[in-house]
Amino acid sequence: MSTRNVIIALYSVYALNYVLPLVTLPYLSHVLGPAGLGVIGYAQSIAQILLVVVDFGFGMSSARKVAVNIDQPAVINRIYWSTTTGRALLAVLCTLVLVAWSFAGHMTQAERGATLLASLVIWGCVITPACFFEGTQRLPVLAGTLLVSRVGMLIPLFLFVKSRDxxxxxxxxxxxxxxxxxxxxxxxxxWKREILFNVRIGFSEVLAEAKDAYHIFLSSALTSVYMYANVIMLRMISGPGAVGYYVAAERLTNALRACTAPAIQAFFPKICIAYENGDREYVHKVNRGFMVAFAALAILILIGFSVLGEWFVRRFLGEAFGETFRILRVLVFVPAIVGMTTTQVMLTVIASGNQSVLKRIYLYGALFHLVQAPVSIYLWGGVGTACSVAATELFMLIGVYRVSNRINHGQIAVRSQSQPQAQPVKREMVVERD
Known part of the structure; x- marks a missing residue:
């Protein structure tokens, strides 16, 4: 499938995948109220932090290896089983942590139950063979299956969730x-025999995969400090009601943020190969196009929210969520900033094999966030949380852009994955560039 067709298919399916949560959001906000929505958001944030540990960066590092070894099924199977084994071991540990957190913390019965149920998210990460689909440019299949699963969950949601109980x-x-x-x-x-059970891997291979993914894991772990820990800090300082207002705003902006993902993911395998083949012209063209597109997106969002923002929030979530509008006035700029940062991270830093440089950037970002976020949250609640996130995302964009610029100017060398690249992919890239 050509990159253009992958992008079209991804945007079609991803749009539906993120429309569905927006369909359930107003229903849940009216039925459960801010406090009930806050319970779900709090448990989900805990699960997302542990999910970073379970993924351990395998998602990106394994997808890159699959992309550059696309003609070697035996190699891909070894990558898959090493990745899945590593994730399963980490998932057992994280499940124990989730159980301990549920019973050791000061939680209501509903919060404890929702937190324990969040283990579904952890084990879903283990059994989803995402590296297969991203590395072989079949992400529309992955996204489509997730869409079907979400549609299937809508029926019991609307039939049986009727009150705050x-x-x-x-x-x-x-x-x-x-x-x-x-x-x-x-x-x-x-069933299609793309995953084989007669593949034997040793613990050394799992460790080798973990070593390659380690730098991405550190970056993701540090990112979780300013993405998911905010909800936990807000819950401790201001209570579940404040979390409900913030989670509602976050889900709306997450839908916008998701608009940045499909195109970047569709280009990722070919950018990896372009770096392997030294095709810097193709890399520069794609990166410039994304940066311009996200800058235009920021302008459009600003205009649209200025005109319709308050009306939309009150009609969509209800009169009780007026605080969400004030939070959104800050968060609405974050998707465009994240899109620019993700472009540089995926299509330059990781695609060139230089993921090891990310840990220092994200360490500085996490430290920056830990210094200013608690103060902002204490003084201004949900709005302060939004301000701290926006400030940290801008800080990260500046840091990542500086490193990407050094890679593209040859000051940091490209790391090869050393497998011969398929000529049909190279020819398709030349046609697309022309």
Missing amino acids: DVMLAAALQYAPTFVCGVILTVMLV
Whole structure:
């Protein structure tokens, strides 16, 4: 499938994948209220932090290896089993941490139940063979399966979640789609014999994969400080109601943020190969195009929110969520900033094999956030949380852009993955560039 067709398919399916949570958001906000929505958001944030540990950076590092070894099924199977084994070991540890957190912390019964149910998210990450689909440019299949899983969860959500007493059921139905999607995709690949069971791997191979993914993991772990820990800090300082206002705003901006992902993911395998082949002209052209597109997106969002923002929030979420509008006035700029940062991280730093440089950038970003976020949250609650996130994302963009500029000017060498590249892919890239 050509890159253009991959992008079209991804945007079509991803749009539906992110429209569906927006369909459930107003329903849950009216049925569960700010506090109930805050319970789900709090448990989900804990799961997302542990999910960073389970993924351990395998998602990006393994996808890159699959992309550059696309003609070698045996190699791809060894990558898959090493990655899955590593994730499963980490998932066992994280599940124990989740259970301990649930019973050791000061939680209500609903918060404890929702937190335990969040283990579905952790194990969904383990069984979803995402590296297969991203590395072989079949992300539309992955996204489409996730869409089907989410649609399937809508029926019981609307039928059985009727009051604030149904928080745990709502949480389970919100967390289940990733797990269901992983089961479906794994069965499909086994049926087509793309995943083989006669592959033997040693612990040394798992460690080798972990070593390659380690730098991405450190970056993701540090990113989680200013992405997911905010909700936990807000819960401790201001309570579940404030979390509900913030989570509603975050989900709306996450839908916008998701618009940045499909095109970048579609180009990622070919940018990896372009770096392998020394095709810097193609790399520069793609990167420039993305940066201009996201700058234009920021302008459009500013205009649209200025005109319709307050009206939309009150009609969509209800009169009780007026605080969400004030939070959105800050968060609405974040998707464009994140899109620019993700472009540089995926299509330059990781694609060139220089993921090791990311840990220093994200360490500085995490430290910057830890210094200013608690003060902002204490003084201004949800709005302060939004301000701290926006400031940190801008800080990260500046740091990542500086490193990317050094890579593209030859000051940091490109690391080869040393497998001969498929000529059809190279020819397709030349046609697209022309």
